Amino acid sequence: MASISALVEAFMVSERGVANILPSESVTAQAVAATRFYAGFASLESPPTDGAEIAGLVELSVSEWAEIRPLFVLYVERETALQIEATRGMGADVFGRSTSEVGAEISQLEADFPRRVFFQPIITV
Known part of the structure; x- marks a missing residue:
C-alpha cells in the first residue's frame, strides 16, 4: 500500500516528468478528488481514521489505485487543459485536447464507475 502523495510523486517523476506543468499540490488535489469519487462506490481498504476526510496521507492498495488511476489521469489532463x-x-498556442474533450471522457468514465468498482460479497444461507 502507498499513500496518495507517494503515488502522485511517482506519477510526476516517472510518468510525466518535465511534461507536467501543474504544481504537485494541484496534482495531489486531482488524486484526492478521484479517490473521493471512488470512495462513493467502494470502501477503501485503509479508510481515513477518526472521521477525517480523504487526503494525501490516505493509503491505497494496488487494486484501488488501478481503478482510481484512469480517472486521476483524466482529471490531471483536464486541469492541464484549463491552464493551457x-x-x-x-x-x-494551445496544444493537446480541449477541456470539453477531456470532460466528455471523464463523464463517460464516471458513469461507468459504479459498475466497475462496486462490490458486494455473495452470502449464501
Whole structure:
C-alpha cells in the first residue's frame, strides 16, 4: 500500500516528468478528488481514521489505485487543459485536447464507475 502523495510523486517523476506543468499540490488535489469519487462506490481498504476526510496521507492498495488511476489521469489532463486554455488570451498556442474533450471522457468514465468498482460479497444461507 502507498499513500496518495507517494503515488502522485511517482506519477510526476516517472510518468510525466518535465511534461507536467501543474504544481504537485494541484496534482495531489486531482488524486484526492478521484479517490473521493471512488470512495462513493467502494470502501477503501485503509479508510481515513477518526472521521477525517480523504487526503494525501490516505493509503491505497494496488487494486484501488488501478481503478482510481484512469480517472486521476483524466482529471490531471483536464486541469492541464484549463491552464493551457487560460494562456490563450496572452497569444500562446494551445496544444493537446480541449477541456470539453477531456470532460466528455471523464463523464463517460464516471458513469461507468459504479459498475466497475462496486462490490458486494455473495452470502449464501
